[in-house]
Amino acid sequence: MDGMHDLGGKEGFGPIAVTHEDPAFQADWEGRMYALSQTVGSSDMSIDWFRFLAELLPPEAYLSIPYFEKWCLVALTGFVNAGVFTEEEVLAGGGESEIAASAVQSVEAVLAAVKAGCTDFSRHYAREPAFAVGDEIVTQRHGVPGHTRLPSYARGCAGRITAYHGAHLFPDAVWQRIEVALPLYTVSFEARELWGPEAAGGDSVMLDLWEPYLLVR
Amino acid sequence: MDGMHDLGGKEGFGPIAVTHEDPAFQADWEGRMYALSQTVGSSDMSIDWFRFLAELLPPEAYLSIPYFEKWCLVALTGFVNAGVFTEEEVLAGGGESEIAASAVQSVEAVLAAVKAGCTDFSRHYAREPAFAVGDEIVTQRHGVPGHTRLPSYARGCAGRITAYHGAHLFPDAVWQRIEVALPLYTVSFEARELWGPEAAGGDSVMLDLWEPYLLVR
Amino acid sequence: MSQDDKRDRAKVAEIHRKLHSHLPPDPALRVKALESLAIERGFVARETLDAWVEAYSERIGPKRGARVVARAWIDPAYRARLLQNATEAIADFGFEGNATGHLKAVENSADLHNLVVCTLCSCYPFSLLGMSPGWYKSAAYRARAVREPRAVLAEFGVDLSAEVAVRVWDSTAELRYLVLPQRPAGTEGWDEERLAALVTRNAMIGTDRDLSAGGD
Amino acid sequence: MSQDDKRDRAKVAEIHRKLHSHLPPDPALRVKALESLAIERGFVARETLDAWVEAYSERIGPKRGARVVARAWIDPAYRARLLQNATEAIADFGFEGNATGHLKAVENSADLHNLVVCTLCSCYPFSLLGMSPGWYKSAAYRARAVREPRAVLAEFGVDLSAEVAVRVWDSTAELRYLVLPQRPAGTEGWDEERLAALVTRNAMIGTDRDLSAGGD
Numbered sequence: 002m003d004g005m006h007d008l009g010g011k012e013g014f015g016p017i018a019v020t021h022e023d024p025a026f027q028a029d030w031e032g033r034m035y036a037l038s039q040t041v042g043s044s045d046m047s048i049d050w051f052r053f054l055a056e057l058l059p060p061e062a063y064l065s066i067p068y069f070e071k072w073c074l075v076a077l078t079g080f081v082n083a084g085v086f087t088e089e090e091v092l093a094g095g096g097e098s099e100i101a102a103s104a105v106q107s108v109e110a111v112l113a114a115v116k117a118g119c120t121d122f123s124r125h126y127a128r129e130p131a132f133a134v135g136d137e138i139v140t141q142r143h144g145v146p147g148h149t150r151l152p153s154y155a156r157g158c159a160g161r162i163t164a165y166h167g168a169h170l171f172p173d174a175v176w177q178r179i180e181v182a183l184p185l186y187t188v189s190f191e192a193r194e195l196w197g198p199e200a201a202g203g204d205s206v207m208l209d210l211w212e213p214y215l216l217v218r
Numbered sequence: 219m220d221g222m223h224d225l226g227g228k229e230g231f232g233p234i235a236v237t238h239e240d241p242a243f244q245a246d247w248e249g250r251m252y253a254l255s256q257t258v259g260s261s262d263m264s265i266d267w268f269r270f271l272a273e274l275l276p277p278e279a280y281l282s283i284p285y286f287e288k289w290c291l292v293a294l295t296g297f298v299n300a301g302v303f304t305e306e307e308v309l310a311g312g313g314e315s316e317i318a319a320s321a322v323q324s325v326e327a328v329l330a331a332v333k334a335g336c337t338d339f340s341r342h343y344a345r346e347p348a349f350a351v352g353d354e355i356v357t358q359r360h361g362v363p364g365h366t367r368l369p370s371y372a373r374g375c376a377g378r379i380t381a382y383h384g385a386h387l388f389p390d391a392v393w394q395r396i397e398v399a400l401p402l403y404t405v406s407f408e409a410r411e412l413w414g415p416e417a418a419g420g421d422s423v424m425l426d427l428w429e430p431y432l433l434v435r
Numbered sequence: 436m437s438q439d440d441k442r443d444r445a446k447v448a449e450i451h452r453k454l455h456s457h458l459p460p461d462p463a464l465r466v467k468a469l470e471s472l473a474i475e476r477g478f479v480a481r482e483t484l485d486a487w488v489e490a491y492s493e494r495i496g497p498k499r500g501a502r503v504v505a506r507a508w509i510d511p512a513y514r515a516r517l518l519q520n521a522t523e524a525i526a527d528f529g530f531e532g533n534a535t536g537h538l539k540a541v542e543n544s545a546d547l548h549n550l551v552v553c554t555l556c557s558c559y560p561f562s563l564l565g566m567s568p569g570w571y572k573s574a575a576y577r578a579r580a581v582r583e584p585r586a587v588l589a590e591f592g593v594d595l596s597a598e599v600a601v602r603v604w605d606s607t608a609e610l611r612y613l614v615l616p617q618r619p620a621g622t623e624g625w626d627e628e629r630l631a632a633l634v635t636r637n638a639m640i641g642t643d644r645d646l647s648a649g650g651d
Numbered sequence: 652m653s654q655d656d657k658r659d660r661a662k663v664a665e666i667h668r669k670l671h672s673h674l675p676p677d678p679a680l681r682v683k684a685l686e687s688l689a690i691e692r693g694f695v696a697r698e699t700l701d702a703w704v705e706a707y708s709e710r711i712g713p714k715r716g717a718r719v720v721a722r723a724w725i726d727p728a729y730r731a732r733l734l735q736n737a738t739e740a741i742a743d744f745g746f747e748g749n750a751t752g753h754l755k756a757v758e759n760s761a762d763l764h765n766l767v768v769c770t771l772c773s774c775y776p777f778s779l780l781g782m783s784p785g786w787y788k789s790a791a792y793r794a795r796a797v798r799e800p801r802a803v804l805a806e807f808g809v810d811l812s813a814e815v816a817v818r819v820w821d822s823t824a825e826l827r828y829l830v831l832p833q834r835p836a837g838t839e840g841w842d843e844e845r846l847a848a849l850v851t852r853n854a855m856i857g858t859d860r861d862l863s864a865g866g867d
Contacts, residue, residue, distance in 0.1 A: 009770030014791035036703035070678035095687025143414030197360030209824035226554030231575035247463035253487035287462035312471025426608035
């Protein structure tokens with residue numbers, strides 16, 4: 002989907018608000034939101050559905066609201082869409098009564114949970130990958146309507162495969178709850194191929210791209 | 219410039235706020251702004267510099283503020299940039315004292331001025347145009363840093379020339395105060411060439427494109 | 436690109452950011468600031484601004500375009516001239532002017548529908564159709580009209596069969612487009628004024644298609 | 652695309668629009684609504700949320716990555732393992748976890764500089780570097796890092812000569828990247844802890860380059 006999230010290469014943004022050291026969270030609510038995202042999920046949720054939900058935010062909201070507020074809207078909309086909460090419950094802001102107490106995690110338990118969150122997205126792949134390291138490829142020219150991970154700035158561009166990572170879960174399928182794994186490659190693009198002669202010769206952009214995004218050159 | 223203004227084909231926008239009849243202006247300030255845009259200019263201004271100034275608005279502002287508010291910021295920034303007003307004067311909101319009275323136009327005089335605003339953007343062109351009606355072309359793949367009028371959705375796309383309009387002032391030059399006229403063509407693109415197989419076969423998009431945007435196919 | 440400091444992108448963007456973040460957020464106050472400064476400097480008289488607002492509110496508007504369309508329906512020679520050079524043809528009425536110096540008329544037929552947009556700003560034939568509607572200037576219309584014109588048309592109540600091709604005119608140069616809709620059935624013998632009353636603004640942009648003689 | 656109604660784009664977009672326009676604008680109140688509902692339903696205990704905040708505020712952060720980098724500087728065998736399979740190498744410290752299941756280390760050299768971004772969201776190796784900085788998640792960084800990395804680096808105070816090539820890693824799949832900066836001169840014989848103190852978070856993202864042994 003050619004949504005507002007696809008920001009790579011877009012021009013007109015101002016200077017970067019450079020910082021060198023930061024607290025983990027800029028505000029309390031950011032910390033709460035991150036904690037909620039790590040603990041409160043529904044069976045309905047995958048990383049790719051989560052990302053697609055963010056991509057489906059109103060474009061002007063996507064561009065203007067803080068990062069963790071996007072996560073909050075994604076969580077709320079995801080729960081409403083899955084039938085876990087109703088819109089009315091969300092808009093009422095939650096009740097006062099704390100009903101069910103779930104087990105409390107200690108900080109040590111959290112650290113263990115973070116470690117256990119080391120997820121392997123690779124899967125066995127019975128076929129041969131279509132490409133090998135060193136192959137020259139060109140990317141697909143067109144976007145697809147759903148969630149996908151080929152940025153628009155790298156569409157219709159020539160590149161070279163520099164690494165093969167086996168088959169990884171394919172986001173274009175996973176968001177639809179179809180678990181398919183396809184070969185994943187790192188592809189190197191010369192900056193001038195992507196941006197034209199204004200770019201510095203010798204600079205490059207590396208992208209990890211799934212096989213269906215690539216065509217033989 | 220790959221700015222926020224380049225909206226064609228971007229996805230994620232909601233339904234259109236359909237109307238069938240409307241007052242000329244939705245609010246008084248819209249009418250005032252339009253009237254100002256037609257009467258208050260500086261010698262520094264061209265239609266292309268005006269448009270580029272709008273493209274240089276902060277992207278989140280471009281997406282969220284009303285149309286004629288963009289015109290207002292363009293006018294104010296244009297005047298500040300040209301040294302006509304200072305930032306301080308603008309931020310002070312103008313003084314109270316009406317100093318110089320300029321001649322008053324009647325409604326009839328305005329109607330005559332509107333008519334006189336029938337501008338011819340074509341210019342004599344001593345050379346032969348590079349393309350003829352019926353020619354198959356492909357558009358440039360890359361954007362350019364300045365103001366330009368080849369939308370990004372139509373870059374690197376195959377089309378066919380359906381009309382030649384003589385040489386028109388070239389926006390990519392005019393915004394820089396270089397008056398150059400180059401051949402202008404209407405180019406027809408099949409919808410599937412632009413958007414992929416999801417588009418309806420037989421549908422097309424027509425664009426008026428200057429010669430430097432086009433390559434022989 | 437020119438290095439002329441008066442055309443410095445970064446400098447302009449910085450002025451934009453400063454003004455946008457420091458001016459009062461109400462657009463009416465922003466325009467008031469511009470108006471006050473312009474009047475103070477003698478660039479324009481307040482009454483002149485009033486006259487422009489009145490001209491576009493009362494005298495210039497889609498009724499102009501509707502008369503042009505009605506005449507083209509009645510008079511084959513005028514229709515031919517309109518399709519040949521619309522800027523000259525609308526000058527018969529004195530409707531030429533702002534943004535219509537290079538006007539093209541594009542004609543609908545039983546198997547073709549034309550739709551006009553400007554994806555890069557919101558170009559519009561002001562002197563012929565007056566001020567553009569809000570939706571024409573919206574990001575949604577600009578983004579969607581070129582990519583999914585049939586879905587956009589459906590939101591306007593226009594359901595096209597697959598047999599009708601859609602031709603979208605993205606008017607990003609100085610050419611402007613007027614859609615010439617099909618004359619509705621049941622209007623045989625009607626005069627120009629009566630026909631003009633049937634022509635909607637949206638039909639001349641292409642977001643309306645089947646005009647009706649009414650009475651049903 | 653699936654027609655499954657639970658995966659209906661238009662429906663989701665409509666819920667988004669409704670919630671975004673009707674919820675109080677303050678993000679703190681929005682998160683409070685989610686927290687209240689989640690606790691009410693027994694999905695999580697408030698104290699568990701406190702523990703997650705504490706873990707990421709006090710225990711997980713860029714100091715982890717700095718230790719990994721320092722060890723790679725000291726121990727050539729470790730450096731080789733890190734470049735071969737970073738997920739396994741950071742497990743020596745127990746730093747593997749969220750978003751580091753497929754970690755890659757990319758090494759700077761005298762003529763190569765690596766820079767990491769995620770243009771499509773803001774992917775980041777949380778378990779190794781902690782929470783990402785605000786600028787990493789900003790539209791400006793995401794838009795500009797791939798197109799004009801040298802201008803972005805200059806804003807961070809990194810001025811690269813034309814002889815140094817920039818390699819930007821746009822980490823849009825599940826691979827995450829750790830930049831292995833060059834060891835600063837004047838640190839011969841330093842131990843891991845002392846070296847780790849020199850490694851900045853930004854150097855591990857690639858927005859810092861020339862680390863300093865200090866003292867000048």
